[in-house]
Amino acid sequence: MPKLTDEAFASRRDHILWSALRCFARQGFHSTSMAQVIAESGVSAGSVYRYFPSKADLILAAGDWVLGRVLDAADEAVAIRDEASPVAVMRVVFERIHENLHPDGEDRSVVALSVWQEATRDARVAAMLQHNYGELRARVRVLVVRWRDAGHLPVSTDADGLATALFALIPGLIVQHHALGAEIDSGAAFGAIEALFAGAEAAAHAARDQAQDV
Numbered sequence: 001m002p003k004l005t006d007e008a009f010a011s012r013r014d015h016i017l018w019s020a021l022r023c024f025a026r027q028g029f030h031s032t033s034m035a036q037v038i039a040e041s042g043v044s045a046g047s048v049y050r051y052f053p054s055k056a057d058l059i060l061a062a063g064d065w066v067l068g069r070v071l072d073a074a075d076e077a078v079a080i081r082d083e084a085s086p087v088a089v090m091r092v093v094f095e096r097i098h099e100n101l102h103p104d105g106e107d108r109s110v111v112a113l114s115v116w117q118e119a120t121r122d123a124r125v126a127a128m129l130q131h132n133y134g135e136l137r138a139r140v141r142v143l144v145v146r147w148r149d150a151g152h153l154p155v156s157t158d159a160d161g162l163a164t165a166l167f168a169l170i171p172g173l174i175v176q177h178h179a180l181g182a183e184i185d186s187g188a189a190f191g192a193i194e195a196l197f198a199g200a201e202a203a204a205h206a207a208r209d210q211a212q213d214v
Contacts (some may be wrong), residue, residue, distance in 0.1 A: 069100035
Protein backbone atom coordinates (compact mmCIF):
# COMPACT_ATOMS: atom_id res chain seq x y z
CA MET A 1 0.00 0.00 0.00
CA PRO A 2 1.50 3.39 -0.99
CA LYS A 3 2.33 5.68 1.90
CA LEU A 4 -0.08 8.57 2.36
CA THR A 5 1.28 12.06 1.99
CA ASP A 6 0.96 14.36 5.00
CA GLU A 7 -1.86 16.19 3.23
CA ALA A 8 -3.72 12.97 2.45
CA PHE A 9 -3.20 11.74 6.01
CA ALA A 10 -4.67 14.96 7.43
CA SER A 11 -7.56 14.86 4.97
CA ARG A 12 -8.46 11.28 5.91
CA ARG A 13 -8.24 12.10 9.62
CA ASP A 14 -10.48 15.15 9.14
CA HIS A 15 -13.01 13.05 7.22
CA ILE A 16 -13.22 10.52 10.06
CA LEU A 17 -13.46 13.27 12.67
CA TRP A 18 -16.17 15.01 10.64
CA SER A 19 -18.13 11.76 10.51
CA ALA A 20 -17.78 11.35 14.27
CA LEU A 21 -18.97 14.91 14.86
CA ARG A 22 -22.14 14.19 12.89
CA CYS A 23 -22.78 11.12 15.03
CA PHE A 24 -21.98 12.93 18.28
CA ALA A 25 -24.25 15.85 17.36
CA ARG A 26 -27.14 13.43 16.78
CA GLN A 27 -26.62 11.04 19.70
CA GLY A 28 -24.01 12.33 22.12
CA PHE A 29 -20.73 10.64 22.98
CA HIS A 30 -21.87 7.57 24.87
CA SER A 31 -24.79 6.63 22.64
CA THR A 32 -22.46 6.63 19.63
CA SER A 33 -20.48 3.46 18.96
CA MET A 34 -17.26 3.16 17.00
CA ALA A 35 -19.18 0.94 14.58
CA GLN A 36 -21.55 3.83 13.86
CA VAL A 37 -18.64 6.20 13.26
CA ILE A 38 -17.05 3.65 10.91
CA ALA A 39 -20.33 3.28 9.00
CA GLU A 40 -20.78 7.06 8.83
CA SER A 41 -17.26 7.59 7.54
CA GLY A 42 -17.44 4.85 4.92
CA VAL A 43 -13.84 3.78 5.56
CA SER A 44 -12.51 0.56 7.02
CA ALA A 45 -12.36 -0.10 10.74
CA GLY A 46 -8.60 -0.42 10.46
CA SER A 47 -8.36 3.07 8.97
CA VAL A 48 -10.47 4.58 11.74
CA TYR A 49 -8.42 2.95 14.48
CA ARG A 50 -5.21 4.00 12.75
CA TYR A 51 -6.12 7.64 13.29
CA PHE A 52 -8.06 7.24 16.52
CA PRO A 53 -6.92 4.18 18.53
CA SER A 54 -9.89 4.45 20.90
CA LYS A 55 -13.25 6.11 21.22
CA ALA A 56 -11.77 8.27 24.00
CA ASP A 57 -9.24 9.64 21.48
CA LEU A 58 -12.05 10.44 19.07
CA ILE A 59 -14.05 12.20 21.79
CA LEU A 60 -11.00 14.26 22.75
CA ALA A 61 -10.42 15.30 19.13
CA ALA A 62 -14.09 16.17 18.64
CA GLY A 63 -14.14 18.33 21.74
CA ASP A 64 -10.94 20.08 20.71
CA TRP A 65 -12.43 20.79 17.27
CA VAL A 66 -15.59 22.37 18.71
CA LEU A 67 -13.73 24.54 21.22
CA GLY A 68 -11.15 25.44 18.61
CA ARG A 69 -13.84 26.94 16.38
CA VAL A 70 -14.92 29.17 19.27
CA LEU A 71 -11.30 30.20 19.77
CA ASP A 72 -11.01 31.02 16.05
CA ALA A 73 -13.90 33.46 16.45
CA ALA A 74 -12.17 35.16 19.38
CA ASP A 75 -8.93 35.41 17.38
CA GLU A 76 -10.81 37.19 14.60
CA ALA A 77 -12.25 39.65 17.11
CA VAL A 78 -8.83 40.39 18.61
CA ALA A 79 -7.51 41.04 15.10
CA ILE A 80 -9.98 43.91 14.63
CA ARG A 81 -7.77 46.95 15.23
CA ASP A 82 -10.05 49.81 14.20
CA GLU A 83 -12.34 51.82 16.49
CA ALA A 84 -15.06 49.18 16.52
CA SER A 85 -17.32 49.42 19.55
CA PRO A 86 -17.46 46.62 22.11
CA VAL A 87 -20.92 45.62 20.91
CA ALA A 88 -19.77 45.46 17.27
CA VAL A 89 -16.86 43.24 18.27
CA MET A 90 -19.06 40.99 20.41
CA ARG A 91 -21.44 40.66 17.50
CA VAL A 92 -18.56 39.47 15.31
CA VAL A 93 -17.62 36.90 17.94
CA PHE A 94 -21.10 35.39 18.15
CA GLU A 95 -21.70 35.51 14.40
CA ARG A 96 -18.42 33.72 13.74
CA ILE A 97 -19.09 31.12 16.42
CA HIS A 98 -22.43 30.40 14.78
CA GLU A 99 -20.86 30.15 11.32
CA ASN A 100 -17.94 28.03 12.52
CA LEU A 101 -20.18 25.55 14.31
CA HIS A 102 -22.63 25.28 11.39
CA PRO A 103 -20.11 24.62 8.58
CA ASP A 104 -22.43 22.43 6.51
CA GLY A 105 -25.77 23.69 7.79
CA GLU A 106 -25.84 21.19 10.68
CA ASP A 107 -25.45 22.42 14.25
CA ARG A 108 -22.26 21.19 15.90
CA SER A 109 -22.56 23.42 18.98
CA VAL A 110 -24.59 20.73 20.75
CA VAL A 111 -21.37 18.68 21.00
CA ALA A 112 -20.15 21.29 23.51
CA LEU A 113 -22.71 19.98 26.02
CA SER A 114 -21.20 16.51 25.76
CA VAL A 115 -17.70 17.94 26.12
CA TRP A 116 -18.61 19.68 29.38
CA GLN A 117 -20.14 16.49 30.75
CA GLU A 118 -17.18 14.38 29.62
CA ALA A 119 -14.75 16.75 31.35
CA THR A 120 -16.18 15.63 34.70
CA ARG A 121 -15.08 12.04 34.10
CA ASP A 122 -12.09 12.16 31.71
CA ALA A 123 -8.94 13.96 32.85
CA ARG A 124 -7.69 14.45 29.30
CA VAL A 125 -10.91 16.11 28.19
CA ALA A 126 -10.86 18.27 31.32
CA ALA A 127 -7.30 19.40 30.57
CA MET A 128 -8.19 20.17 26.95
CA LEU A 129 -11.26 22.11 28.07
CA GLN A 130 -9.29 24.11 30.63
CA HIS A 131 -6.59 24.93 28.08
CA ASN A 132 -9.00 26.08 25.37
CA TYR A 133 -11.18 28.06 27.74
CA GLY A 134 -8.10 29.61 29.36
CA GLU A 135 -6.97 30.76 25.91
CA LEU A 136 -10.44 32.08 25.12
CA ARG A 137 -10.72 33.98 28.38
CA ALA A 138 -7.27 35.50 27.75
CA ARG A 139 -8.42 36.81 24.38
CA VAL A 140 -11.57 38.28 25.88
CA ARG A 141 -9.36 40.00 28.46
CA VAL A 142 -7.30 41.54 25.63
CA LEU A 143 -10.51 43.01 24.26
CA VAL A 144 -11.62 44.32 27.66
CA VAL A 145 -8.28 46.07 28.24
CA ARG A 146 -8.45 47.55 24.73
CA TRP A 147 -11.96 48.86 25.35
CA ARG A 148 -10.95 50.27 28.72
CA ASP A 149 -7.95 52.05 27.22
CA ALA A 150 -10.13 53.46 24.42
CA GLY A 151 -12.55 54.97 26.93
CA HIS A 152 -15.44 52.58 26.38
CA LEU A 153 -15.13 51.42 29.99
CA PRO A 154 -14.21 53.19 33.25
CA VAL A 155 -10.50 53.11 34.06
CA SER A 156 -11.41 51.27 37.28
CA THR A 157 -12.87 48.32 35.33
CA ASP A 158 -11.58 44.97 36.59
CA ALA A 159 -10.35 43.42 33.33
CA ASP A 160 -10.20 39.90 34.74
CA GLY A 161 -13.65 40.09 36.28
CA LEU A 162 -15.33 41.51 33.18
CA ALA A 163 -13.51 39.06 30.91
CA THR A 164 -14.84 36.19 33.03
CA ALA A 165 -18.39 37.59 32.85
CA LEU A 166 -18.31 38.14 29.08
CA PHE A 167 -16.75 34.72 28.53
CA ALA A 168 -19.68 33.17 30.40
CA LEU A 169 -22.07 34.47 27.73
CA ILE A 170 -20.74 31.96 25.21
CA PRO A 171 -21.52 28.68 27.02
CA GLY A 172 -24.57 30.33 28.56
CA LEU A 173 -26.22 30.97 25.20
CA ILE A 174 -25.35 27.47 24.00
CA VAL A 175 -26.98 25.99 27.10
CA GLN A 176 -30.11 28.10 26.63
CA HIS A 177 -30.38 27.00 23.02
CA HIS A 178 -29.91 23.26 23.58
CA ALA A 179 -30.65 22.36 27.19
CA LEU A 180 -33.65 24.64 27.53
CA GLY A 181 -34.84 24.43 23.95
CA ALA A 182 -34.83 28.21 23.73
CA GLU A 183 -34.56 30.06 20.45
CA ILE A 184 -32.14 32.89 21.06
CA ASP A 185 -33.34 36.33 20.02
CA SER A 186 -29.93 37.68 19.03
CA GLY A 187 -31.32 41.16 18.36
CA ALA A 188 -32.72 41.45 21.89
CA ALA A 189 -29.56 39.96 23.41
CA PHE A 190 -27.28 42.41 21.66
CA GLY A 191 -29.63 45.26 22.47
CA ALA A 192 -29.22 44.44 26.15
CA ILE A 193 -25.44 44.12 25.80
CA GLU A 194 -25.34 47.47 23.98
CA ALA A 195 -27.29 49.11 26.81
CA LEU A 196 -24.84 47.74 29.37
CA PHE A 197 -21.82 49.02 27.45
CA ALA A 198 -23.52 52.38 26.83
CA GLY A 199 -23.95 52.78 30.57
CA ALA A 200 -20.34 51.80 31.18
CA GLU A 201 -19.08 54.24 28.54
CA ALA A 202 -21.20 57.04 29.98
CA ALA A 203 -19.72 56.34 33.42
CA ALA A 204 -16.23 56.39 31.92
CA HIS A 205 -16.83 59.77 30.29
CA ALA A 206 -18.35 61.19 33.47
CA ALA A 207 -15.35 60.04 35.50
CA ARG A 208 -12.92 61.66 33.06
CA ASP A 209 -14.89 64.92 33.01
CA GLN A 210 -14.94 64.96 36.79
CA ALA A 211 -11.18 64.37 36.92
CA GLN A 212 -10.58 67.25 34.53
CA ASP A 213 -12.70 69.62 36.64
CA VAL A 214 -10.68 68.90 39.78
